[in-house]
Amino acid sequence: MSKRDYYEILGVSKDASQDELRQAHRRLVRKLHPDVNKAEDASARFSEVQEAYDVLSDSEKRAQYDRFGHSGMGSGQSGHPGSQGGGAPWSDVDPETFESVFGDFFRGAGGGSGGGFSAGGFSGQGRRARQAAPRRGSDLRHQLDITFLVAARGGSETLRLSGDDGSEEKIEVRIPAGVQDGATLRVRGKGGSGTAGGPDGDIRLKLKVGPHPWYRREGLDLLMDVPISITEAALGTSVELPLLHGSATLRIPPGTGSGVKLRMSGKGITDSKGVSGDFLAVVSVVGPKALSEEDQASLSDIGTRLEDPRRSMPWSETFES
Template sequence: MSKRDYYEILGISKDASQDELRQAHRRLVRKLHPDVNKAEDASSQFSEVQEAYDVLSDSEKRAQYDRFGHSDMGAGQPGPQGGGAPWSDVDPETFESVFGDFFKGAGGGRAGGGFDAAGFSGQGRRARQAAPRRGSDLRHQLDITFLVAARGGTETLRLTSHGGGEEKIEVRIPAGVQDGATLRVRGKGGSGSAGGPDGDIRLKLKVGPHPWYRRDGLDLMMDVPISITESALGVTVELPLLAGSATLRIPPGTGSGVKLRMSGKGITDAKGVSGDFLAVVSVVGPKSLSEEDQASLSEIGQRLDDPRRSLPWSESFES
């Protein structure tokens, strides 16, 4: 089930100020308080309101949400705590202004029973800073293909602007980047305040698999199947590279697991450093043979040396 838009939950516009945000939050908290609202779903509605407020009242989380929506907010922001008291996450200023009247008389003008504004949540509000402040850096995962990571290229990053429209940014992917690498898009993160510069977007690259290539650093590897005849007699094969192709001579007697290297034919990074291409040989036996072929192979096998004869464990079978 898709989550509702946080601005919609609080009934405010996307360019609402912090004062407008707090006013909307207080109005909904008062509306959903159990002394006022006896509806069964009041508590769940409050949880939704508080989750939205927790994100939008935090400048860094709000900037992240404005850019990427719910997809980059993790597994969901924590809502009010359990135990039958979903109101414990209300900030002290809101609690005092909204609920103070419910407790007056028990302990003077402040909330009675030990529930004063500071003690209710355990912390006061942060003081605002008037000095110029740089916007927060936003983090986002960017999925790219194996070939884009190897060869380099450009990817389009789609962002949600503060006005609600879509902004497209072309991100250059350097050749040779690996899975988990981080790229920085400068000036496209959270908005600065009081004249401060905007933050950056830090993109963590997620490289997808390839149907036949795999890599180890800048080395490019590929499985190359050959028949038992080609294994015995040798064979020349043509292999696809990242750019063009190359022929490789597989010598007679090559078995499975042997790696044949072509120097400098792997991945070339943005600095011009190249890895190697490694062909990993796999000998594939026939799935079916005619009686004539079986007889021929049996005759050949009788003339060949037993490859297990020289192994230490073979002596354990001798009587």
């Protein structure tokens, strides 16, 4: 089941200030606390409120959530810590919030201890107000899927970002030629918003390179399987092959066997620094699936005059008497 929007849970708009978030949180804490609300779902709703407030009251987590939603929070934000391990869901309420909301409620008219709850029963000793120092916004992390050819040749991809006000911004991200799967690119100044005059953070994009139908790579070398017939393998041939840019004719010498790699220097991937790899054609000899009786006889006759390639193998002596 999809999770509810954190702003909706707290009943605030997406541009709500920290003061508005605190007020909404305190109102819901008072409403849903089990000593006030006896409904069966009060505890679960309380945990939901705490999870939403924990994220939105933290500038880094809020920026991550605003950009990527629940998927950007990772598995660690799947539930509020207070709801696990048998602990009370209200055990993580800030002491100042608890005192502000429930101070009079538990002291009562007679000034006693009430139901036995107090701010001292919560972690921490309260917080002292202090002037906020300029703070750089958080770096946001995201995966960007790109094609094999974009990674090899270089290019650009469009990244869509959601603003705090619900607007969408499109950014063209330049992909350098020759990047590897798992490489990280930085988009400066597009991460979490800085606070108290601090600079905005960056977005770190981890590249996920997709496969290609016939190319594969080893570093900057580009590899491709090239099937040839037994006649071409025996007599040699020339084949035209597609490259990243244009094409080239490869000469396959007579007697070429399967698994042989034929190299074309400098025809592989060229990175952003101008360093080029090679193109390697990996030969695969493909035998015929069907032969006429005449062809079978011809091949059999040729075979009797050819040297047995297995005679040179060390293990062939095992079968000699």
